[in-house]
Amino acid sequence: xxxxxxxxxxxxxxxxxxxxxxxxxxxxxxxxxxxxxxxxxxxxxxxxxxxxxxxxxxxxxxxxxxxxxxxxxxxxxxxxxxxxxxxxxxxxxxxxxxxxxxxxxxxxxxxxxxxxxxxxxxxxxxxxxxxxxxxxxxxxxxxxxxxxxxxxxxxxxxxxxxxxxxxxxxxxxxxxxxxxxxxxxxxxxxxxxxxxxxxxxxxxxxxxxxxxxxxxxxxxxxxxxxxxxxxxxxxxxxxxxxxxxxxxxxxxxxxxxxxxxxxxxxxxxxxxxxxxxxxxxxxxxxxxxxxxxxxxxxxxxxxxxxxxxxxxxxxxxxxxxxxxxxxxxxxxxxxxxxxxxxxxxxxxxxxxxxxxxxxxxxxxxxxxxxxxxxxxxxxxxxxxxxxxxxxxxxxxxxxxxxxxxxxxxxxxxxxxxxxxxxxxxxxxxxxxxxxxxxxxxx
Amino acid sequence: xxxxxxxxxxxxxxxxxxxxxxxxxxxxxxxxxxxxxxxxxxxxxxxxxxxxxxxxxxxxxxxxxxxxxxxxxxxxxxxxxxxxxxxxxxxxxxxxxxxxxxxxxxxxxxxxxxxxxxxxxxxxxxxxxxxxxxxxxxxxxxxxxxxxxxxxxxxxxxxxxxxxxxxxxxxxxxxxxxxxxxxxxxxxxxxxxxxxxxxxxxxxxxxxxxxxxxxxxxxxxxxxxxxxxxxxxxxxxxxxxxxxxxxxxxxxxxxxxxxxxxxxxxxxxxxxxxxxxxxxxxxxxxxxxxxxxxxxxxxxxxxxxxxxxxxxxxxxxxxxxxxxxxxxxxxxxxxxxxxxxxxxxxxxxxxxxxxxx
Numbered sequence: 004x005x006x007x008x009x010x011x012x013x014x015x016x017x018x019x020x021x022x023x024x025x026x027x028x029x030x031x032x033x034x035x036x037x038x039x040x041x042x043x044x045x046x047x048x049x050x051x052x053x054x055x056x057x058x059x060x061x062x063x064x065x066x067x068x069x070x071x072x073x074x075x076x077x078x079x080x081x082x083x084x085x086x087x088x089x090x091x092x093x094x095x096x097x098x099x100x101x102x103x104x105x106x107x108x109x110x111x112x113x114x115x116x117x118x119x120x121x122x123x124x125x126x127x128x129x130x131x132x133x134x135x136x137x138x139x140x141x142x143x144x145x146x147x148x149x150x151x152x153x154x155x156x157x158x159x160x161x162x163x164x165x166x167x168x169x170x171x172x173x174x175x176x177x178x179x180x181x182x183x184x185x186x187x188x189x190x191x192x193x194x195x196x197x198x199x200x201x202x203x204x205x206x207x208x209x210x211x212x213x214x215x216x217x218x219x220x221x222x223x224x225x226x227x228x229x230x231x232x233x234x235x236x237x238x239x240x241x242x243x244x245x246x247x248x249x250x251x252x253x254x255x256x257x258x259x260x261x262x263x264x265x266x267x268x269x270x271x272x273x274x275x276x277x278x279x280x281x282x283x284x285x286x287x288x289x290x291x292x293x294x295x296x297x298x299x300x301x302x303x304x305x306x307x308x309x310x311x312x313x314x315x316x317x318x319x320x321x322x323x324x325x326x327x328x329x330x331x332x333x334x335x336x337x338x339x340x341x342x343x344x345x346x347x348x349x350x351x352x353x354x355x356x357x358x359x360x361x362x363x364x365x366x367x368x369x370x371x372x373x374x375x376x377x378x379x380x381x382x383x384x385x386x387x388x389x390x391x392x393x394x395x396x397x398x399x400x401x402x403x404x405x406x407x408x409x410x411x412x413x414x415x416x417x418x419x420x421x422x423x424x425x426x427x428x429x430x431x432x433x434x435x436x437x438x439x440x441x442x443x444x445x
Numbered sequence: 446x447x448x449x450x451x452x453x454x455x456x457x458x459x460x461x462x463x464x465x466x467x468x469x470x471x472x473x474x475x476x477x478x479x480x481x482x483x484x485x486x487x488x489x490x491x492x493x494x495x496x497x498x499x500x501x502x503x504x505x506x507x508x509x510x511x512x513x514x515x516x517x518x519x520x521x522x523x524x525x526x527x528x529x530x531x532x533x534x535x536x537x538x539x540x541x542x543x544x545x546x547x548x549x550x551x552x553x554x555x556x557x558x559x560x561x562x563x564x565x566x567x568x569x570x571x572x573x574x575x576x577x578x579x580x581x582x583x584x585x586x587x588x589x590x591x592x593x594x595x596x597x598x599x600x601x602x603x604x605x606x607x608x609x610x611x612x613x614x615x616x617x618x619x620x621x622x623x624x625x626x627x628x629x630x631x632x633x634x635x636x637x638x639x640x641x642x643x644x645x646x647x648x649x650x651x652x653x654x655x656x657x658x659x660x661x662x663x664x665x666x667x668x669x670x671x672x673x674x675x676x677x678x679x680x681x682x683x684x685x686x687x688x689x690x691x692x693x694x695x696x697x698x699x700x701x702x703x704x705x706x707x708x709x710x711x712x713x714x715x716x717x718x719x720x721x722x723x724x725x726x727x728x729x730x731x732x733x734x735x736x737x738x739x740x741x742x743x744x745x746x747x748x749x750x751x752x753x754x755x756x757x758x759x760x761x762x763x764x765x766x767x768x769x770x771x772x773x774x775x776x777x778x779x780x781x782x783x784x785x786x787x788x789x790x791x792x793x794x795x796x797x798x799x800x801x802x
Contacts, residue, residue: 179690355688370570373696380684432700 037070038114041085048270049081050093051300060274060300071114074125076107076299078262083112088134089120094167094244095127101244103171103193106328107299118142118156124168126332128244130199131157133164143168147192147333149225152208155196164201165216167245170194173331177365180337180358182351189334192227197238199245207231217241261288265296274300282309291321298325303343310388316398316409323395326361337361353386360392369400375429382422387411390418397425401435404428560584564761572757573750575609575742581760582742585732588767595770597727598763600756607752608723609743610735614711617704618743619718622653627702628748630694632687633676641676645702648672652706656714669706673699694747701746708743728763 043050048062052073060076069075069083077093084090091112096105108127115121120131123144133139139159147153157166172192181188196205198214198221205212205223212235214220220235240246268277274296281293282305297306303326310322330337337358344354360381368374378400381393390411397404407424410417429435546554563571563580571577609620621627627646634642648669655661677699684692711717721738725731735741745753 350686352686352688359689367569368690368693370568371693371697373693373700374689376696377684377689377692380681381689384685386685 037072039068039086040071040112040114041069041083041091043067043069044082044084044090045078045080046266048266049078050083051076051269051274062269062274064270069112071112074109074111076109077127078266081108085120085134087119088136089139090132090134091120091122092130092132093127094130096244101128101169101242103169104328105169105171106295106325109299113142113144115142124170124194126170126172128167128169130165130167131159133159133162133201135162137162139164141166145170145194147189147227149194149207149231156206158204158206159201160204161201164203165199166203167197167199168194169197172333173327174337174362176363177368178362180341180355180362182341182355184338189227190331190336192333194225196223197221197242197245199241205235257288261286261292264289265292275302275305278302278305287317290315290318294318294321295325295328298329301329303329303340307347310391314409314411316394319391319395319409323361323392330358330361349386353389356381356384357386357388357392360389360396364396370434372432372434375400375433375435376431379422379425379429379431382425383418394421397429401428403435556580556583564765567757569750569754573745573753575744575753577757578742578753578760581757581764582732582735584764585728585760585767586736588764588771589729589732589736592767592770595729596763596766597729598759598766599727600725600731600759602726604752604755605723605725605731607745607749608756609746609749610721610723610740611708611717611743612711612713612721612739613741615704615708616744617701617708618746619653619656619705619708619714620743620746620749621701621705622649622709623746630691630698630747632680632691632695633698637683638676638679641672641679644672645669645676652709653718656709657718659715660712661709661714666706666709669709670703673702673706677703698747701744704744705746728759 037054043063043065045065047064047067049065050063050067050069051060052063052070052075053060054070055072055074063069063075075083075093077095079093079095081093082090083093091110093108093110094105095108096103105128108129109125110129111123111125113121113123118141119136119139121142121144122129123146125146131141131143137160141157141159142154143157144154149155159166170192172190174190178190196214198216198219200216202213202215205214210231212220212223214223214235217238217240219237221238223232223235225231265277265281268280272280278293278297278300281289281296284290284293294306294309297303297309306322306325309318313319313322326340330340340361341354341358344357345351349357364374375397378393378397381389382397384390384393394409394411398409404425407421407428408417410421413421559580560583563577567577607620609618609623611618627649629642632638648665652661652665652669655665677696680687680692680695680699687695708714708717713721721740723731723740724734
């Protein structure tokens with residue numbers, strides 16, 4: 004079997020390179036006119052900005068200016084204070100209490116005469132907090148079309164009103180990768196809005212709703228397959244992620260420490276150095292953070308290098324999840340990755356195989372022995388990325404194989420041994436054995 | 446007995462020793478401190494010592510007898526306890542036999558479980574493999590004779606043209622050979638597989654015409670199986686350059702061809718091509734027809750899946766209605782019912798009569 008020579012198999016050249024730079028400046032360098040709309044209320048480096056059309060990420064100092072048009076990426080608890088007294092809190096899901104995997108949060112602010120706050124909710128979770136004014140007008144834009152329009156309008160009726168937004172996208176089970184996508188080919192995007200405090204009037208293209216914090220009609224959801232809820236849903240209490248979180252568990256404390264360490268590195272060195280330091284760390288949590296941060300910053304070059312070098316399954320697991328999260332952001336993301344693979348020199352077929360393996364198999368396929376046959380055969384594929392992805396799927400679908408060593412760059416014999424072990428577990432033409440039900444399940 | 450003899454002997458020795466010591470002491474050769482009391486040890490009369498020893502001897506004998514009897518009693522108790530244990534074991538066995546299901550009951554329970562699953566939105570794979578349809582077929586065969594008055598569920602005849610059946614001997618069906626031309630998946634339709642594809646395409650019409658005439662010749666079957674195997678092997682060799690979904694579809698089609706070739710070996714293959722096709726304007730008629738011919742549903746071939754889903758829905762609805770009617774019939778036939786059977790004829794489920802022929 005021919006092994007892949009050590010080449011960057013997932014190297015992206017023109018499209019996605021993020022060039023870290025130690026020269027940090029708050030001055031905008033875009034040619035479009037940008038306005039200062041607020042400042043960073045959180046510590047240095049909690050917010051990163053990327054100018055429109057740019058590729059560099061720059062940390063924003065505490066009290067540093069926030070410009071319209073910049074893409075803003077926040078560490079947990081990053082807060083933007085606007086000139087008019089409003090706040091925008093960028094949140095993450097440290098405690099993993101949200102039903103959606105909120106990995107990173109990104110927003111873009113806009114200048115507006117008609118609205119007190121006008122921003123694009125790119126991804127993640129953001130909380131709009133009203134100042135002292137009543138009947139504050141907010142426009143929330145989305146990077147895709149929601150029904151007929153691409154934004155919602157809110158009127159925050161009371162001072163101190165808090166409204167949370169979450170956006171999550173993922174390719175559904177069975178959504179095949181299409182080299183030439185047609186109309187309607189897109190991941191499932193979910194948008195939710197929750198009134199956390201006070202009262203809000205929500206106006207969409209066709210509807211107007213009055214909503215209030217729990218207990219009351221506080222929750223409304225839109226998704227790209229079923230559209231908007233007919234009416235806001237009543238909540239008895241705030242969702243777990245909105246309640247006062249107890250971050251005293253050892254796990255939460257460790258995560259906060261790691262984030263703080265990352266933030267400091269971003270400020271004292273650069274985002275690139277922070278990523279490099281963390282990816283080579285012995286702490287698996289730090290490596291995991293680095294991987295998701297790479298995807299959040301669109302630094303797929305670095306992510307590809309990580310996959311090329313790493314033989315650690317945890318790193319692969321995190322990287323695959325990060326890539327699946329990345330391609331699920333919205334329509335066209337998976338096409339970007341596919342074309343990036345072609346640009347890197349991969350044959351079309353292999354790029355298509357990689358993309359399909361980054362999507363999910365349907366329930367029907369998972370009930371067919373042929374699906375497992377192809378995954379096991381891919382373990383001997385000449386392309387390292389395909390071997391790794393096939394192993395990742397098998398490990399998840401057949402937990403009984405978790406003890407089979409993850410050998411991507413072994414000798415021919417080692418790889419054959421891995422293949423034989425999986426083949427023994429899943430004979431050709433057969434489905435893997437299901438775990439026997441215990442009495443309690445009966 | 447041996448332990449008792451040993452104990453008795455030991456008793457004798459103890460007594461003799463006492464006697465010996467008594468004599469020894471009488472001779473006065475022992476140290477005055479032997480018994481630990483020196484010159485203050487009480488003097489024992491030799492005659493008394495003799496009597497003492499004799500008494501001890503008699504006691505020992507008596508003890509021996511008592512202990513022997515006690516041993517017998519203990520042995521007896523052990524035997525009794527064994528009997529008690531055995532009786533308890535038998536009671537437990539009888540209890541378990543009463544309470545635990547028999548193999549037949551267990552099979553029936555599993556059948557009911559499968560039936561519930563097949564009625565209520567089973568996975569598509571089970572519908573398309575024919576399993577759900579066969580579960581419903583079995584239940585309908587059981588219910589058919591038990592209900593006098595059943596609603597009809599009409600079947601679109603277009604659906605039945607795409608339903609495969611077999612006799613149950615083989616798992617596959619001849620459905621893949623139904624169309625005049627094989628419909629190859631994209632990957633297998635490429636030039637890479639042209640030689641194998643042409644070979645199979647030349648053999649299939651020959652095999653089908655032989656099957657319709659009575660039986661497929663062995664050479665034809667062997668050649669066909671070889672060609673399918675060669676194509677399968679080639680597909681595996683080219684896996685590195687085959688997208689996963691295309692590979693899955695191609696492999697699945699080759700498996701259908703293989704199962705179809707196996708089905709050609711069925712002794713009744715000519716009937717499967719000619720008379721033994723699923724027939725019926727309603728679900729009831731289809732069930733009756735398949736029952737009379739001893740047929741079962743075979744897996745769907747590529748492209749037949751929507752028809753299987755449609756037929757499943759029709760059969761599930763009919764099966765549920767029939768089961769409700771059967772239940773209602775039995776409920777109204779209870780001794781305390783005022784008019785046995787009356788509530789059945791007035792059942793709201795009934796909407797139309799079965800068309801009379």
